[in-house]
Amino acid sequence: MTAAVAVALLQACSGNKSTSGSDSSTVKTDSSVTKAKTDSATALPDTAFAAKAAVGGMAEVALGKMAAAKGTDKQVKDFGNMMVMDHGKANAELMSIAKTKNITLPAGLDAEHQAKSDSLSKLSGTAFDKAYVQTMIEGHQKTLALMQSEASGGKDTELKAFAAKTAPVVQMHLEHIQKIQGSLK
Numbered sequence: 504m505t506a507a508v509a510v511a512l513l514q515a516c517s518g519n520k521s522t523s524g525s526d527s528s529t530v531k532t533d534s535s536v537t538k539a540k541t542d543s544a545t546a547l548p549d550t551a552f553a554a555k556a557a558v559g560g561m562a563e564v565a566l567g568k569m570a571a572a573k574g575t576d577k578q579v580k581d582f583g584n585m586m587v588m589d590h591g592k593a594n595a596e597l598m599s600i601a602k603t604k605n606i607t608l609p610a611g612l613d614a615e616h617q618a619k620s621d622s623l624s625k626l627s628g629t630a631f632d633k634a635y636v637q638t639m640i641e642g643h644q645k646t647l648a649l650m651q652s653e654a655s656g657g658k659d660t661e662l663k664a665f666a667a668k669t670a671p672v673v674q675m676h677l678e679h680i681q682k683i684q685g686s687l688k
Contacts, residue, residue, distance in 0.1 A: 549659040552649065552666070553601055557608040559646050560597065562616040563590035569623060570635050578683045579632045582639070589676070593669050600661050629688070636684045643677035 563586045570583025601608050612620065619638055626634050650673055653666035 549653070549657050549662045550606055552653045552657060552662060553597065553606050554609055555649055556597055556646075556653075556666075556669075557594065557601070558613050558616060559642065559649070560590045560594040561609075561612055562620070562642065563646075564594065565612070565620060566623065566635065566638065569620070570631075573624075573627060573631050574635065575628050576632045576683075576687060578686065579635060582680060582683060583635075585676070585679075586639075589672060593665075593672070597665060600665055604659070604661070633687060636680055636687060639680045640677065640684060643673055643680060647673045647677060 567583040567586025567590065571580050571587065572583075574580040574583055598608065600606075611617075623631065623634055623638065647670060650666040650670035654663055654670055657663040657666060
């Protein structure tokens, strides 16, 4: 999952404003509708990328905070803190790009990420650590694919550059969490 629950972005995105005008396109996400001003029909996929990346980033931050608080393994806690810091920065950068392009990003998690957060919040101890690690692996695999797809096929140069810059960080996170998984008892 783009297990990217980012409280920082959630706070930054509070107040889901939408653009108006005859050239608005709508991208439906599970629990929110994102409107974006578009100059051509090809901008919609970039808008969809931005919405997915934003939700994933929010998820990473939120789950990272949960791991830092609830994790029992030091590596899990440290990884959670890294998620808050790294995805918080990426979320702020994406928010800035979206603002210049009149893209309104989702203000909260979609149903999939909210369900994962709710599920993890009910766990504790080693069960939490293992479930969190698995969630991070799945999320970072999806996020990496999303970033690589945008970096190679996106139309918007700023979003492509963001994805190309973010993909190696996500790859590093994936490798790190896979090592943690191997060391958990």
